[in-house]
Amino acid sequence: MRRIDVITLFPEWVESLKGLGVTGRAMAQGTISLHCWNPRDFTEDVHRSVDDRPYGGGPGMVMRPEPLARCIEAVLAEDIAAPVSFLGPQGRVLDHDGVSELAGRARLILLCGRYEGVDERVLQTLVDEEWSIGDYVLSGGEPAAAVVMDAVIRQQPGVLGHEESALRDSFVGGRLDCPHYTRPASWRSRDVPEVLLSGDHARIERWRLAEALHRTRQQRPDLLARYPVSEVERAAAKKLGSEKGA
Numbered sequence: 001m002r003r004i005d006v007i008t009l010f011p012e013w014v015e016s017l018k019g020l021g022v023t024g025r026a027m028a029q030g031t032i033s034l035h036c037w038n039p040r041d042f043t044e045d046v047h048r049s050v051d052d053r054p055y056g057g058g059p060g061m062v063m064r065p066e067p068l069a070r071c072i073e074a075v076l077a078e079d080i081a082a083p084v085s086f087l088g089p090q091g092r093v094l095d096h097d098g099v100s101e102l103a104g105r106a107r108l109i110l111l112c113g114r115y116e117g118v119d120e121r122v123l124q125t126l127v128d129e130e131w132s133i134g135d136y137v138l139s140g141g142e143p144a145a146a147v148v149m150d151a152v153i154r155q156q157p158g159v160l161g162h163e164e165s166a167l168r169d170s171f172v173g174g175r176l177d178c179p180h181y182t183r184p185a186s187w188r189s190r191d192v193p194e195v196l197l198s199g200d201h202a203r204i205e206r207w208r209l210a211e212a213l214h215r216t217r218q219q220r221p222d223l224l225a226r227y228p229v230s231e232v233e234r235a236a237a238k239k240l241g242s243e244k245g246a
C-alpha cells in the first residue's frame with residue numbers, strides 16, 4: 001500500500017486521521033500518502049449542491065451523480081489504476097482475509113456515501129466493489145473508511161515497528177489474542193501467571209498459543225471450524241498439560 005484516496009463530503013474527518021496513531025505515523029514516515037477529495041469541489045452550480053431529492057419521493061436526499069462522477073474520474077486520472085471501493089451496508093463484510101487482500105494493493109480508493117445514499121447509476125458505472133465493516137447502519141461511510149484504513153495500514157511492513165505484533169494480532173490464523181499482563185506481578189491480590197515470569201520463552205510461547213486456542217474455542221467456535229486446530233497448537237496444549245501435571 002503506497003497511496004490511499006478518500007472521496008468524502010467531510011474532508012476534515014479524514015484529515016484528522018493524518019495526525020493520529022498508526023495512520024499518523026505511516027503518513028509521517030511517508031510510507032503511505034493520503035489524498036482527500038470532496039465532490040463539492042466538482043459541482044457546477046453556484047450553490048455547489050451535491051445532493052438532491054429522491055425520485056419516487058421519500059425522506060432524505062440522494063448524492064447527485066454528476067459531481068460524484070467528476071470527482072471519481074479526477075481521482076482515477078491521477079497515479080496508478082485501482083478499484084473504486086464503496087463503503088456501504090450492502091458490501092462484502094470486512095474480516096481479516098479482506099484486510100489482507102486490501103493491504104496487498106498498491107492503492108486504495110475509498111468512496112464514502114452520505115445522505116440516504118448515492119445515485120445508483122454512479123455505483124453501476126464507476127464503482128468496482130462495495131465493502132461493509134459490519135451489519136449495521138452508519139450515518140455515513142467515513143467511519144467505515146477509517147476502520148478500513150487503520151486495519152490495512154497496520155498490516156504494512158515497518159508501520160508497527162514491531163513486525164511480529166501484527167502477526168500475533170487477534171484473527172491472524174483465525175485465533176483470538178492471548179491475555180496480556182504488565183507490572184506489578186501481583187495487583188490487588190491477583191498474580192500474573194507464573195509461566196510468564198519463568199523466562200522460558202519456548203514454554204511462554206506454548207502457553208500463549210494454548211491460551212489463544214482456549215479463548216477462540218470459548219468465544220468464537222466458528223473460527224475453529226474455519227481454521228482447524230494446527231499440529232503446533234495441539235502439541236503446545238498437550239505439552240503444557242503434561243507440564244502442569246508435573
Ligand SMILES: CN1CCN(c2ccccc2CNc2ccc(C(N)=O)cn2)CC1
Nearest residue numbers: 087088089113117132133137138140141144
Ligand atoms: C441513514 N443512511 C445513511 C447512508 N447510508 C448509506 C447507504 C449506502 C451507502 C453508504 C451509506 C453510509 N452508511 C453506511 C456506510 C457503511 C456501513 C457499513 N456497515 O460498513 C454502514 N452505513 C444508509 C443509511
